[in-house]
Amino acid sequence: MARITAGITSSHIPALGAAIQTGTSNNDYWGPVFKGYEPIREWVKEPGNTPDVVILVYNDHASAFDMNIIPTFAIGCAEVFKPADEGWGPRPVPDVIGHPDLAWHIAQSLILDEFDMTIMNQMDVDHGCTVPLSMIFGEPEVWPCKVIPLPVNVVTYPPPSGNRCFRLGESIRAAVESFPEDLDVQVWGTGGMSHQLQGPRAGLINKDFDLNFIEQLIKDPETLSKMPHIEYLREAGSEGIELVMWLIMRGALGDKVEELYRFYHIPASNTALGALILQPEGIGAKPPKVREQVNA
Amino acid sequence: MTDKKQRIDIHAYLAEMEDIPGTRVFTAQRARKGYWLNQFAMSLMKEENRNRFLADEKAYLDEWDLTDAAKKAVLARDYNAMIDEGGNIYFLSKLFSTDKKSFQFAAGSMTGMTQEEYAEMMLKGGRSPEGQRSIKEGR
Numbered sequence: 001m002a003r004i005t006a007g008i009t010s011s012h013i014p015a016l017g018a019a020i021q022t023g024t025s026n027n028d029y030w031g032p033v034f035k036g037y038e039p040i041r042e043w044v045k046e047p048g049n050t051p052d053v054v055i056l057v058y059n060d061h062a063s064a065f066d067m068n069i070i071p072t073f074a075i076g077c078a079e080v081f082k083p084a085d086e087g088w089g090p091r092p093v094p095d096v097i098g099h100p101d102l103a104w105h106i107a108q109s110l111i112l113d114e115f116d117m118t119i120m121n122q123m124d125v126d127h128g129c130t131v132p133l134s135m136i137f138g139e140p141e142v143w144p145c146k147v148i149p150l151p152v153n154v155v156t157y158p159p160p161s162g163n164r165c166f167r168l169g170e171s172i173r174a175a176v177e178s179f180p181e182d183l184d185v186q187v188w189g190t191g192g193m194s195h196q197l198q199g200p201r202a203g204l205i206n207k208d209f210d211l212n213f214i215e216q217l218i219k220d221p222e223t224l225s226k227m228p229h230i231e232y233l234r235e236a237g238s239e240g241i242e243l244v245m246w247l248i249m250r251g252a253l254g255d256k257v258e259e260l261y262r263f264y265h266i267p268a269s270n271t272a273l274g275a276l277i278l279q280p281e282g283i284g285a286k287p288p289k290v291r292e293q294v295n296a
Numbered sequence: 297m298t299d300k301k302q303r304i305d306i307h308a309y310l311a312e313m314e315d316i317p318g319t320r321v322f323t324a325q326r327a328r329k330g331y332w333l334n335q336f337a338m339s340l341m342k343e344e345n346r347n348r349f350l351a352d353e354k355a356y357l358d359e360w361d362l363t364d365a366a367k368k369a370v371l372a373r374d375y376n377a378m379i380d381e382g383g384n385i386y387f388l389s390k391l392f393s394t395d396k397k398s399f400q401f402a403a404g405s406m407t408g409m410t411q412e413e414y415a416e417m418m419l420k421g422g423r424s425p426e427g428q429r430s431i432k433e434g435r
Contacts, residue, residue, distance in 0.1 A: 015398060061386040066338045067331050085341050087393025155386055157313065157323045194422075198385045199376065201318030202403040203414060205422025228304075230312045234429040238319050239385075267418040269400045296421070 002102065002176045002183040005051060006285065007249040007257070007278040008040065010132040012058055012190040015269040017091050017131045020139065032295055033273065036263035037135050039288035040277060043261065044136055049285055051186040053099045053146045055106070055172060057248045058128035058190045060151040061086070064120070070156050071118035073168060075110070076125075076149035077103040084124035093130050093139075099146035102179055106148070109175035115168055125149050132190045135275075152248070154191070154241050158229065165244045166225035169251020176252070189249030191242030193264075194235070195271035204237040205272045207296050210264065213243060214274060218259050221250045239271075253280045260287035266296040315431050322384045330382020333370075336360045337383070340390040349394065376406045 019030040026034070043049055063084040065071065081096040110117050129149050137144055153159055160168075169187070176185050193210040196202050213236075216224040225247050232241045250257075260277040279285055313321040320326060327334075336357070339345045349356040357367045369377035370391065378388055385402070392402045404414030417423060429435050 013399070015400070018398070061389065062334070062338060062384065063341070067327065067334050067387075085343070087340050087346070087390040088396070089343070155322060155384060156327050157321055158309070196319065196423075197399060197403045198379055199318045199320055199406055200408060201316070201423065201428055202407050203417055203423040204425055204428060205418075206425045207421070209425070229309075233313070233316055233319070233321065235425055237425075238316070238321060266421055269398070270403045270418065272422070 002179040002181060002185055004173055004176055004187060004252050004254075004280055005184045005283050006049070006186045006260075006280075007253045007276075008136065008186060008188045009192075009246050009249060009274060009276045010135055010188060010190050011192070011268060011271060011273040011275065012128045012131045013269055013271055013273075014086070014127040014131065016135055017127055020134055021092065033265055033268055036265055036273075036293045036295070037275060039261050039290045039293075040136055040263070040275060041138060043277060043288040046286075051145050052183040053102055053148060053185045055148045055150055055185060055187045055252070056129055056132065056190065057150045057152060057188060057245045058132070059154045059242060059245065061126050061128055062155065063126035064123045064151065065153075070153055071151070072153050072160050073115060074118040074120050074123075074151045075103055075107050076120045076123050076151075077107060078121050078123060081123055081125045081129070081147075081149055083130050084126040086126055091127065091130050093134060094142050096125050096129065096133070096143065096147045096149065099148055101181075102146075102176075102183065102185075103148045105179050106172060106175040109178060110168070110171050113171040113174065115171055120149075123149065128190060132188055150248070152245050154244065159241055159244060161229070162225045162227050162244050162247050165247040166221060166251040169248040169253075172248070173252045173254060187249045187252040189246035191245050192236070192240060193243060193272040193274040194237050194240045196237030197239050197270055199238075201237070203270060205266055206235050206237070206240075207266060207272065209235040210272050210274060214262065214264070214276065217246060217250050218257060218278065221247060250278070253278055256281040260285070260291070262292045262294065264294045264296055272296070317428050317431050320379050326382045327384070328382070330384065332361045333366045333378065333381055333383045334387035336362065336370075337387040337390045340394045346394045373405075375402055379406075
């Protein structure tokens with residue numbers, strides 16, 4: 001049977017993709033960010049840690065979805081997803097290869113579980129999906145695993161509640177565990193952490209909020225999932241609302257998790273960046289040698 | 297019988313969204329107002345459209361059902377004014393990407409700070425939420 005073996009969180013900001021593309025990932029500004037991802041990159045290459053499939057939770061940034069169609073939760077069931085042209089040409093990264101059998105299985109299971117998913121059989125994927133792949137897998141010719149993109153609307157209000165996201169994660173876990181093929185599946189929650197990209201309040205960062213969010217995500221996600229949108233907006237900035245997507249990842253890991261790695265860094269362009277490796281109870285993968293880097 | 301579902305009061309929810317200093321949350325009202333501005337920005341995902349836009353911005357904008365204020369804001373690259381017209385930053389990112397500008401450039405341009413001052417603020421840990429949480433409560 002398929003199983004969830006780990007949850008990873010990652011930033012997905014386009015500037016990280018640009019740093020790779022322009023060869024500036026070693027400079028004074030980006031160097032510490034890429035150094036913070038190194039333990040994740042090493043860990044995910046270890047035997048047993050490379051997933052067969054990643055369910056990649058992200059938000060589309062007005063690329064696949066314009067103002068005409070705004071699905072709250074969508075799931076990519078296609079064979080292949082092309083990098084989107086977001087105004088500077090498509091990112092020069094491999095196509096994202098899907099896992100239609102598992103994706104359709106999850107879609108059907110979720111709908112029966114009362115999550116009314118939008119099924120995408122044709123969809124370009126933007127930086128929200130491809131930047132985490134680059135940050136964690138580097139620059140391979142082909143991505144080392146299949147990917148099921150799961151876009152969440154956090155752009156047009158209201159986005160789904162934290163609670164809804166957490167419950168969706170729980171249902172994703174049940175769906176994966178009822179898939180008959182032996183597959184190691186990771187769920188990635190991307191975006192965040194505190195940031196605001198608009199208006200006179202742009203540049204907002206809230207380290208205390210972010211570090212508390214990480215703690216509670218690990219230890220008491222049930223309580224965290226009850227936090228209303230307005231708290232995210234007031235405390236973590238208007239785009240900090242992306243953090244609800246981390247609750248989908250967390251819901252998919254079950255009650256107890258082990259924290260294998262934590263990276264937190266300020267600033268990455270306009271944002272505070274958080275990257276975690278979490279493992280459901282009973283999986284037993286070894287953590288990276290370095291367990292924590294907090295540069296803030 | 298299950299417990300009665302707790303419902304969010306939509307009016308209170310939407311009112312709170314307007315209580316954050318220096319922030320325009322992309323509510324349905326703004327999304328409706330900015331429909332064509334955002335769709336115009338989306339059109340810049342195609343290279344031929346970017347080229348046509350850059351060759352004659354005014355003519356390209358005239359092809360869209362935009363208010364004069366929205367057209368003026370685009371021509372001036374006034375991102376605060378575009379957001380006032382219902383623009384959303386992720387849609388508008390197609391415009392600043394067409395200009396080869398970054399999210400940091402666009403975000404910084406809305407704060408009244410110079411690019412250097414904004415970048416420096418971010419390096420020093422960003423803008424504190426202190427006093428920036430609520431207009432009504434002044435916290």
